[in-house]
Amino acid sequence: MKFCPKCEIRLKKxxxxxxxxxxxxxxxxNIESTKQILEEQEVSEFNVLEENEGSETLPTIKIDCEKCGHDEAVWxxxxxxxxxxxxxxxxxxxxCNHTWRNYA
Incomplete structure (x- = not known):
């Protein structure tokens, strides 16, 4: 049984x-392959919906766009x-299909 030298938790196989x-x-x-996989997951997390996907069915809200100043967006x-x-x-x-997030 081996433990992590940084946080002293048991290492998993x-x-x-x-x-x-x-x-x-x-x-x-290989540390580089693990880092690359994590970076790919972070990038794909933001692109959950394609550019025009769900625009007809998602609810709308009156909010100013950070990019063009338009006052309506789907959320x-x-x-x-x-x-x-x-x-x-x-x-x-x-x-303009600009997408942004709010961590509430």
Missing amino acids: TDSGLKCTKCNYVEGG WMLQTRSADEPTTQFYRCSK
């Missing part, structure tokens, strides 16, 4: 070696952080 579930320390594996909510954190609100401008 994975395909790439041993990994800490708290700080993502990897022993005996939706997702749980992007842990369950004890509030949901993240996403907005997409009805005019």
Whole structure:
């Protein structure tokens, strides 16, 4: 049994070696591939809906667009952080399709 040198939690076996579930320390594996996978997940998280997907069915709200100043946007909510954190609100401008988020 091995422990993480950073946070002293027991390391779990994975395909790439041993990994800490708290700080993502990897022993005996390729650190770059793990970092790349995490970066890809962060980028895809923001692009949940395609540019025009759901525009007809999503609710609208009167809010100023940060990019073009238009005053109407569609909105939706997702749980992007842990369950004890509030949901993240996403907005997409009805005019220019600029998307931004509010962590409420």
